[in-house]
Every structure is written in C-alpha cells, then in structure tokens.
Amino acid sequence: xxxxxxxxxxxxxxxxxxxxxxxxxxxxxxxxxxxxxxxxxxxxxxxxxxxxxxxxxxxxxxxxxxxxxxxxxxxxxxxxxxxxxxxxxxxxxxxxxxxxxxxxxxxxxxxxxxxxxxxxxxxxxxxxxxxxxxxxxxxxxxxxxxxxxxxxxxxxxxxxxxxxxxxxxxxxxxxxxxxxxxxxxxxxxxxxxxxxx
Amino acid sequence: xxxxxxxxxxxxxxxxxxxxxxxxxxxxxxxxxxxxxxxxxxxxxxxxxxxxxxxxxxxxxxxxxxxxxxxxxxxxxxxxxxxxxxxxxxxxxxxxxxxxxxxxxxxxxxxxxxxxxxxxxxxxxxxxxxxxxxxxxxxxxxx
Numbered sequence: 001x002x003x004x005x006x007x008x009x010x011x012x013x014x015x016x017x018x019x020x021x022x023x024x025x026x027x028x029x030x031x032x033x034x035x036x037x038x039x040x041x042x043x044x045x046x047x048x049x050x051x052x053x054x055x056x057x058x059x060x061x062x063x064x065x066x067x068x069x070x071x072x073x074x075x076x077x078x079x080x081x082x083x084x085x086x087x088x089x090x091x092x093x094x095x096x097x098x099x100x101x102x103x104x105x106x107x108x109x110x111x112x113x114x115x116x117x118x119x120x121x122x123x124x125x126x127x128x129x130x131x132x133x134x135x136x137x138x139x140x141x142x143x144x145x146x147x148x149x150x151x152x153x154x155x156x157x158x159x160x161x162x163x164x165x166x167x168x169x170x171x172x173x174x175x176x177x178x179x180x181x182x183x184x185x186x187x188x189x190x191x192x193x194x195x196x197x
Numbered sequence: 198x199x200x201x202x203x204x205x206x207x208x209x210x211x212x213x214x215x216x217x218x219x220x221x222x223x224x225x226x227x228x229x230x231x232x233x234x235x236x237x238x239x240x241x242x243x244x245x246x247x248x249x250x251x252x253x254x255x256x257x258x259x260x261x262x263x264x265x266x267x268x269x270x271x272x273x274x275x276x277x278x279x280x281x282x283x284x285x286x287x288x289x290x291x292x293x294x295x296x297x298x299x300x301x302x303x304x305x306x307x308x309x310x311x312x313x314x315x316x317x318x319x320x321x322x323x324x325x326x327x328x329x330x331x332x333x334x335x336x337x338x339x340x
Contacts, residue, residue: 183274187283
C-alpha cells in the first residue's frame with residue numbers, strides 16, 4: 001500500500017513537471033513570438049506608418065548596422081512590466097479588430113498627437129527604461145559627441161550649472177527620433193529647461 | 198563628277214578624323230569617358246561638422262549648415278530644425294536664432310513664428326560635405 005502511494009506521488013510529480021514545462025514553455029514561447037517586429041507589422045496600422053517612418057531613422061539604418069526593433073523600445077524587458085504591457089496591448093487589439101481607430105493614414109494622423117503623448121508619458125514615467133537597455137551614460141564617450149550633446153550628457157557640466165544632477169530623462173529631449181513628430185509639436189517640448197523653469 | 202564625289206568623301210573622312218583628334222584632346226570634368234557609359238560612382242563623402250559655424254562668403258549669403266541634417270524633417274506638419282533654432286529654444290540650445298527677416302510675411306507683417314515663405318530651411322541653407330574643390334579656385338569671400 002505504502003509503495004503504491006509512493007508510486008502515485010511520483011507519477012503526479014512527473015506529470016506535473018512535464019505539464020509545467022509544456023504549459024509554461026508554451027506560454028513563454030508565444031509571448032516571445034508576439035514580441036518580434038515581424039509580429040508587430042502584421043497589422044497594417046503598424047506597417048504603413050510607424051514602421052515606414054522608423055526605416056528613415058538612425059534606429060533602423062546607421063554606420064554599424066546595429067538596429068532596434070519595435071519591442072526593443074516599446075516592450076519592457078523586466079518580466080512583470082512586460083506582462084503588464086502585454087495585457088494593456090489587448091486595448092490595441094480591441095481597436096484594431098473592433099473600432100479601427102487608426103486603420104487609415106488619415107485617422108492615424110488625426111490621433112498622432114494623442115498616441116505620441118501616451119508613449120512620451122510612459123517613457124517619462126519609467127525614466128526612459130527601454131532607452132537605457134542600450135544607451136548607458138557610463139558607456140558614452142563624450143569626446144566623440146558633438147559639443148552640445150556632450151554638455152547635455154555630462155553630469156559634471158550640469159553640476160557646475162546649478163549644483164545638482166538633472167532630473168531629465170532621455171525622452172525629455174529626444175522626442176521624435178524614431179517616428180515623425182505630430183503636427184503642432186512645440187519646439188520647447190524637446191527642451192525641458194525652457195519649460196520647467 | 199566622279200572626281201567630285203571622291204573629293205567630297207575624302208573631305209568628309211578627313212573632317213571625321215580631325216574631329217576625333219580634337220575630341221580626344223578635350224577632357225571633361227567627369228574624366229575621359231564615353232557619354233553612353235555609366236558614370237563613375239562618386240566618392241562617398243561625410244557631412245562636414247564645424248564647431249561654431251562657417252563664415253559667410255559674401256554679404257547676405259544664407260549661412261551654410263555646419264552640422265548633419267539627415268535626422269531632420271521638414272514637412273507640412275513639423276520642422277525639426279526649429280527644435281533648436283526657434284525663438285523659444287535657441288538660447289538654451291546655444292544655436293543661432295532664425296533671422297528676423299524670416300518672421301516677416303510677404304505683406305510685410307511681422308509674426309511671432311516663422312513665416313510660411315521661409316519655412317523650408319534647406320531651400321537656401323545647405324549642408325556641406327568634406328570635399329576638396331574639383332578645380333583650383335581662388336575665390337576670396339567678402340570680409
């Protein structure tokens with residue numbers, strides 16, 4: 001009896017492990033599949049406007065041929081934030097399949113300001129976390145940057161000005177670097193010092 | 198009659214040969230290359246970046262652009278040059294401000310923002326590449 005009970009426990013364990021690998025692995029596999037540029041541009045909304053614009057920018061084509069894909073900037077890497085973002089994406093699916101909110105270029109243009117501001121706010125709130133996956137202050141060679149950029153990225157320069165580290169984050173100055181800016185963009189929006197003083 | 202035709206043919210042949218000789222002596226800037234041939238691939242040039250800008254060569258010359266502009270976008274909706282050169286941001290970005298004349302409309306009214314007839318910056322302001330002149334040039338700009 002006892003040996004039969006042990007066998008049963010063992011069987012449950014094996015089945016559990018196999019099922020766990022299959023289900024969790026399958027879940028993660030699907031998650032990664034939806035985390036590719038190929039998946040993003042299966043929707044024409046993404047392909048004809050944001051993806052087409054990206055191809056003109058330095059994040060798609062540059063000297064060294066290193067490039068960013070959609071999820072590199074728009075999907076967080078830490079697991080919990082990634083899941084939250086994936087759940088929020090159901091809203092995008094709803095608008096793609098049901099309302100067709102941006103299914104023509106005209107509609108996209110009409111909503112561009114709102115869309116852009118949503119992304120800018122998200123990046124501001126996370127201290128431009130996705131930018132910093134690749135761009136690190138410690139690895140920046142300020143000697144190789146142009147003088148204005150070097151000053152803006154140099155913490156010593158900032159301290160010399162007002163004695164404290166800046167609270168700005170990447171997106172505060174670098175809006176519209178991977179997609180076109182919306183109509184009505186105010187130049188001061190890329191110049192946080194002028195707006196926050 | 199026969200003699201005349203022979204002379205004419207001979208004359209034409211002489212002209213063709215002489216023409217070819219003269220054509221061979223003149224070489225165009227694109228090199229000694231037959232017209233129907235594909236042109237040679239131009240050397241790849243980097244855009245010139247000059248700290249502090251490039252002096253004007255003559256009075257009223259639209260200043261040339263001393264930096265890269267390939268990331269900039271000028272269309273009906275946005276003009277990213279104005280991110281740094283606008284009246285609101287030039288001081289903070291340490292960029293030269295767009296000239297006062299650019300705020301005047303064709304009717305002579307002064308506007309708070311760029312006049313639409315001065316909107317397309319690179320119609321007059323050109324970026325420069327790192328390149329030596331093709332031919333020697335001793336032009337001296339007005340000081």
